[in-house]
Structure formats: C-alpha cells, structure tokens
Amino acid sequence: MxxxxxxxxxxxxxxxxxxxxxxxxxxxxxxxxxxxxxxKAGSIFIDGFRFDTGPSLLTMPxxxxxxxxxxxKNINNYLTIKPLESHCAYFFPDGTEIIAFSDLQKFAAEIINNTSDNKINLITYLNYCRDIYELTADLFLFNDFHDCNTFKKYSSFRTLLNIRKIDSMRTMHKANSSFFKDPKTIQLFDRYATYNGSNPYLAPATLNIIPHVEYNMGSYIVEQxxxxxxxxxxxxxxxxxxxxxxxxxxxxxxxxxxxxxxxxxxxxxxxxxxxxxxxxxxxxxxxxxxxxxxxxxxxxxxxEPSSSAMVFYWGMDYISSLGIHNIIFSEDYQKEFHEIFNKSSCPNDPTVYIYISSKFKSDDALPGTENWFVMINAPYDKNQDWEHETTKSRDRIINKINRTLNISIESKIRGEQILTPPDIERKTSSHKGSLYGISSNSxxxxxxxxxxxxxxxxxxxxxxxxxxxxxxxxxxxxxxxxxxxxxxxxxxxx
Ligand SMILES: Cc1cc2nc3c(=O)[nH]c(=O)nc-3n(C[C@H](O)[C@H](O)[C@H](O)COP(=O)(O)OP(=O)(O)OC[C@H]3O[C@@H](n4cnc5c(N)ncnc54)[C@H](O)[C@@H]3O)c2cc1C
Known part of the structure; x- marks a missing residue:
C-alpha cells in the first residue's frame, strides 16, 4: 500500500x-x-511597489x-539566477565606503584603499574560512550528525581529526580580529554572525564558514x-x-x-x-x-531564540545612487549586540540594511521610484512596547540614512508597511518572531x-x-x- x-x-x-x-x-x-x-520568503504589494518580505540574498544556489x-526538471525553466557583481556596499560612520565586489582583486583593492589591512590579510582570511567549510560542510550541513551513520563516513572522521581547525573555541570577533587590524574590516566580517541571528562577540568562529559561502562561492540574485x-x-x-x-x-x-x-x-x-x-x-x-x-x-x-528583525518596506519617490544590497554600519557594534541580546531592545544606533530589488527588477517599482526594504536587527519578542520601539527605530533609521547619504528621505517615502517581531510570529508561527530558530551564541x-x-x-x-x-x-x-x-x-x- x-x-x-x-x-x-x-x-x-x-x-x-x-x-x-x-x-x-x-x-x-x-x-x-x-x-x-x-x-518568511513571501511577497507584498504596497501602493504599486512590490517587495520580497524576508530573505533578499541567495547563496549556494x-x-x-x-x-x-x-x-x-531544469531550474532554468523556472528561475533566472545570476551572480552579483558586488555582494554589498558598506558605509561606515567615518564616511568610508567599501564595495564588497565579488571579484577578489577588486574587493582587495577596496580593502587596501579604505582600511589599514592588505590583500594578504584578506586572502589568508578567506582561505581560513574555506578550510572551515571544507572540514565541516559534510558533517554539519549536508548530513544529519544526530544520525550515528554520519560518523561512519570518512569526511566525518577527517573533521574529528582536525577538530582544532574548525575554530570553535574562539568567538567570531576574536578570530576576525586576529586576521585584520582595521576595526572596519573586522566589523564587515563580524556582520556575518547576523546571517543566522547571532552575536559575533559570542558566536563560535566556526561560523566563519559564512564569509566563505558568500565570497568564495558567490552571492546571487533571482531575477524574478x-x-x-x-x-x-x-x-x-x-x-x-x-x-x-x-x-x-x-x-x-x-x-x-x-x-x-x-x-x-x-x-x-x-x-x-x-x-x-x-x-x-x-x-x-x-x-x-x-x-x-x-x-x-x-x-x-x-x-535562546535567534535575533529577529524590524523591516520598513518603503516605496521611495526617487532613484538613489545605492546598490542592490547596502549596509550602513553602527558606530559601536558591540554595544548594538548588547542592546539586542542583553537589553532586548532595538539598538540606539542600529546597523541599517537596505535592499532594493527594483535595481534589477524594474517592475517592482513605478518609473522614477524605488522599493526600499530597510531592515535592522531586533531582539526576539519579549513583550516589549513595539509601538514605541518602532517609532524610535524609524526616526533613528531615517536620521542615519540622511546623515550617511547626505539626503533627506522622509518626504520621499510614498508607501509604507512595517514588520515587527510579533508580526513575524503572527504570520509564520516563528517562536517569538526569531528569524533563524535558536541563536548560535554558544x-x-x-x-x-x-x-x-x-x-x-x-x-x-x-x-x-x-x-x-x-x-x-x-x-x-x-x-x-x-x-x-x-x-x-x-x-x-x-
Ligand atoms: C526579514 C527577514 C530577512 C531574512 N533575510 C534572509 C536572507 O537574506 N537570506 C537568507 O538565506 N535567509 C534570510 N531570512 C531567513 C529565511 O527567510 C528563513 O530561514 C527561511 O525562509 C525559513 O524557512 P522555513 O522552512 O523555516 O519556513 P518559514 O518561512 O518559517 O515558514 C514556516 C511555514 O509554516 C507555516 N505553519 C506554521 N505552523 C503551521 C500550522 N500549524 N499549520 C499550517 N501551517 C503552519 C507558516 O505559516 C509558514 O508558512 C530572513 C528572514 C526574515 C524574516
């Protein structure tokens, strides 16, 4: 039967x-x-603008x-997937801008020109990230290590023999600080802890497989x-x-x-x-x-649940000079994570992520306009006063974008919807609105x-x-x- x-x-x-x-x-x-x-990977329409509601970046296609x-079936009959030329444009509080090109030589030039780090630092680091991936992927990603048969495989045996190399005893921040001396480069790579809702000052450096996935394997857009x-x-x-x-x-x-x-x-x-x-x-x-x-x-x-997010979906009445993926960093990254994970409040000075799909999918916005998906990392829901957190965060985000890009965006917002951690829980039954299940802060x-x-x-x-x-x-x-x-x-x- x-x-x-x-x-x-x-x-x-x-x-x-x-x-x-x-x-x-x-x-x-x-x-x-x-x-x-x-x-979480949904879609919404607001006043003629279309937005992806959650994930915005595709890796490991x-x-x-x-x-x-x-x-x-052939995936090409369903989707058009293309590698990005630049993973992200990074803006720092001191006015520095670094474009993380997918071409390693071009990215290295950005690091050399804008930080006190050099190409050797970058290449050594990305090779280290690759080593962690190669040692862990089979055991930790492509198999269920709770199944005892997984440990009978040669690759698992190799992982166990090289356990020291997966760098689980240091935090991500500590490891990144050992490869780079410039706080800007360290912050740029610490950010990858947020790809699974964790705190780089607590999460094990094994998570440095994430930069490998993005820089060595590539990040992608789905044209649709x-x-x-x-x-x-x-x-x-x-x-x-x-x-x-x-x-x-x-x-x-x-x-x-x-x-x-x-x-x-x-x-x-x-x-x-x-x-x-x-x-x-x-x-x-x-x-x-x-x-x-x-x-x-x-x-x-x-x-402990992973962090959550607060997202502002803004239909913008202008064409910006931004790229598809943009990050405006906070001044004090450690404080930002302390506020999210220890104080359970939205950060005073948040790192702001802006994703604009209309840069490659023009029908996501009307002519002369753009669809901005503006996200900050937020604590998971602990019955905070979300109305207050939202108002506070919206003002801080607008001020930060205005200051960094030297513009005034408030009057350009012509359509708006907001997603808070309780909304994420309501819509997807995600525990306390966490984005990635439990945190990897240990x-x-x-x-x-x-x-x-x-x-x-x-x-x-x-x-x-x-x-x-x-x-x-x-x-x-x-x-x-x-x-x-x-x-x-x-x-x-x-
Ligand atoms: C704002 C945001 C930004 C993100 N950015 C990225 C990114 O850039 N890159 C990335 O890779 N990931 C990102 N993520 C994470 C990614 O979206 C998730 O990891 C992934 O989509 C979760 O998939 P899932 O299978 O866990 O299901 P979920 O998306 O959690 O869906 C679970 C489904 O189960 C349904 N369900 C639950 N209970 C029941 C029930 N009792 N009966 C019937 N149906 C039920 C829910 O309605 C929901 O549709 C982001 C997430 C969010 C919210």
Whole structure:
C-alpha cells in the first residue's frame, strides 16, 4: 500500500521536504495556514511597489538547483539566477565606503584603499574560512550528525581529526580580529554572525564558514525576485504530485504511545504514516504535540531564540545612487549586540540594511521610484512596547540614512508597511518572531538544534530554520532533503 505523509507548513523547508518525499513514491499532503506558500520568503504589494518580505540574498544556489534536478526538471525553466557583481556596499560612520565586489582583486583593492589591512590579510582570511567549510560542510550541513551513520563516513572522521581547525573555541570577533587590524574590516566580517541571528562577540568562529559561502562561492540574485523561489518550488511540488492545501492551519499532531498517527486539521482527523513539521520546533512541541513535559520539549523551550528583525518596506519617490544590497554600519557594534541580546531592545544606533530589488527588477517599482526594504536587527519578542520601539527605530533609521547619504528621505517615502517581531510570529508561527530558530551564541548551539528525525516520536520528522542544519535559504532547503532522507531510510527498514 502507498504510504502517506503530511507536511505541516509550506515554508521553503516544507516545500523542499514535500517534493523530496513525493519523489520517494509517497503520497504527500502539504498544509499551509496562510493563503500562499513561502512563509518568511513571501511577497507584498504596497501602493504599486512590490517587495520580497524576508530573505533578499541567495547563496549556494546549487542546493536549490538539486531539488529541480532530483525532480527531473531544469531550474532554468523556472528561475533566472545570476551572480552579483558586488555582494554589498558598506558605509561606515567615518564616511568610508567599501564595495564588497565579488571579484577578489577588486574587493582587495577596496580593502587596501579604505582600511589599514592588505590583500594578504584578506586572502589568508578567506582561505581560513574555506578550510572551515571544507572540514565541516559534510558533517554539519549536508548530513544529519544526530544520525550515528554520519560518523561512519570518512569526511566525518577527517573533521574529528582536525577538530582544532574548525575554530570553535574562539568567538567570531576574536578570530576576525586576529586576521585584520582595521576595526572596519573586522566589523564587515563580524556582520556575518547576523546571517543566522547571532552575536559575533559570542558566536563560535566556526561560523566563519559564512564569509566563505558568500565570497568564495558567490552571492546571487533571482531575477524574478526571491519570492519566485517559493512560487517555483510550490509549482514543482504540484508537478511531482504533492497536494497543497492553503488556508489550512494544522491544530495538532496526533500521537499515541510515542508514535505519530496523523493530524487534526479543521476538527478533522487525518491518518498519516509520516508527519513532517516545518513549524518552529518549540511551537511543534508546545502547540502541535501539546508536549511541555518531556525532556526534549523542556530542553528546547529553554534555548535562546535567534535575533529577529524590524523591516520598513518603503516605496521611495526617487532613484538613489545605492546598490542592490547596502549596509550602513553602527558606530559601536558591540554595544548594538548588547542592546539586542542583553537589553532586548532595538539598538540606539542600529546597523541599517537596505535592499532594493527594483535595481534589477524594474517592475517592482513605478518609473522614477524605488522599493526600499530597510531592515535592522531586533531582539526576539519579549513583550516589549513595539509601538514605541518602532517609532524610535524609524526616526533613528531615517536620521542615519540622511546623515550617511547626505539626503533627506522622509518626504520621499510614498508607501509604507512595517514588520515587527510579533508580526513575524503572527504570520509564520516563528517562536517569538526569531528569524533563524535558536541563536548560535554558544559553542554547543549547533548540537542543540532539533534533529531532522524525532527520537521521541516514531513517524515524526522536522525541517525548517529552527532545526538542523539551521536557518537561511540553502540550509532550510537542505533540512527538507534531510527529513526526506530520514524517511527513505526508515521506509527501507520496514
Ligand atoms: C526579514 C527577514 C530577512 C531574512 N533575510 C534572509 C536572507 O537574506 N537570506 C537568507 O538565506 N535567509 C534570510 N531570512 C531567513 C529565511 O527567510 C528563513 O530561514 C527561511 O525562509 C525559513 O524557512 P522555513 O522552512 O523555516 O519556513 P518559514 O518561512 O518559517 O515558514 C514556516 C511555514 O509554516 C507555516 N505553519 C506554521 N505552523 C503551521 C500550522 N500549524 N499549520 C499550517 N501551517 C503552519 C507558516 O505559516 C509558514 O508558512 C530572513 C528572514 C526574515 C524574516
């Protein structure tokens, strides 16, 4: 008899899982509480402007491509993915501007001309980042290390033999300070801790695999906008036979004696052989399994969520000189992270990220205008006064942009919508509005993430940014593949 699987949530991780599980010959039903698939990777329209709601930068596109290949399809028939010529334009409080070109020679020239560091510092650093990636990727990204078979592989053995080289004993900031002497270069590379919602002054230097992914492997735009990734995966899911049900919130996962038997949706019980949750792991335990007592549920509830974000979607009545991705740095980076993680408030002097998709996708804005996605790092929701935090942050952001770019933007904002941490939680059921599940502010965090297969509930699997291998587009896609792989393995045993 054909086995049946239910996937809860059509975020990128859920879509990836649903496709890969359908390819195993299993009948898959995918339930999404919202009207459309995509979760955090959504799209909104404001007064004639279109915005990607969450992720804006694509890395490791080969992971996305592999899902199309697995399905016997050509990704180029769905999406146009192009490498960026410059990853980001960085603006510093002292007026320095550094363009992080993807061409290493050009980027090195920027570092030499604008900082006290040199090309050798940069190349040595990026080689070090590459070494960490090569030692860790197989064990920490492409496999589930909670599965003991992973450790039987030669690559895992090699990682363990070279454990010192993965640099987990120092913080990212400490490691970066050992390669560079200029505070600007250090700040530029410390920033990569925020790619998984962490604090560079606490997160282990192993996370320096992230600069490798961006600088040595490349960053990309999707010409149709990032939301097209969600749309194309939803289309692909339909093509491989996944039944997608939108506007359907799963109320609970049914289980008995440690075995999952199905779900409750709209007061209807539906039986399944396998259930995959793309909902946040802590939400899965507390709300869907109604489990606040077992060891794993208690442990997970105690872990610190990653940071969140506050986003201002602004339709701008002018054409700026900015690039696609822009960062305006704060004066005191350490203080900024202290405010976010220790004081749980939005920073007084925030680092401001501006993403303008209309720079490459002109129909995202009207002629003579631009769509600005303006984001700051924010604490996860702890019942702060978000109205106050929003007003404060909006003023600070506007002042900072005006000061840095020597313009006056307030009168140019012609359409606006704001996303706060509670909005993120409301829209995607993300625990306390965190962007990337749990934070990686400790050496052990990577090991504490929920495995892709439940050890406690037979028939239950996990995918998405809150579980192994972590948040961000490529990793959540990998989590879906790993959940499918775990099901395939269990299936082969029956
Ligand atoms: C503002 C912002 C900026 C970001 N920037 C980047 C970036 O530049 N690059 C990058 O790689 N990543 C970025 N990210 C992170 C990235 O978006 C996420 O890691 C990724 O999209 C999360 O995918 P996911 O599979 O965990 O699912 P999510 O997007 O969290 O989606 C989960 C889905 O499950 C659904 N769901 C939950 N519970 C239920 C239920 N009970 N019943 C039915 N449906 C349910 C939700 O509605 C949602 O659609 C950003 C995120 C945000 C919010």
């Amino acid at each position: 054909v086995k049946k699987c239910c996937v809860i949530g059509a975020g990128l991780g859920g879509l990836s899982a649903a496709i890969e599980i359908a390819l195993l010959g299993i009948e898959v039903d995918l339930f999404e509480q919202n009207e459309t698939a995509g979760g 080969f992971v996305l491509e592999s899902i199309f290949n697995d399905s016997g 906008g990032i939301y097209a990734v969600s749309e194309s995966l939803a289309k692909l899911a339909g093509q491989v036979g996944v039944n997608i049900y939108t506007n359907k919130r799963v109320n609970s996962i049914l289980h008995n004696d440690g075995k999952v038997s199905g779900i409750l949706v709209n007061n209807e019980k539906i039986n399944y052989d396998f259930v995959v949750s793309n909902a946040d792991a802590s939400v899965t335990y507390a709300q869907l399994l109604n489990d606040i007592k077992t060891k794993n549920a208690k442990r997970y509830a105690k872990l 050496r052990t965090a990577a090991f504490l993430r929920q495995s892709n297969k439940s050890k406690q509930y037979k028939g239950l699997y996990f995918c998405g940014g809150s579980v192994h291998p972590g948040g961000g587009i490529p990793l959540v896609l990998l989590s879906g593949k790993l959940a499918a792989r775990a099901i395939a393995k269990d299936l082969s045993r029956t």
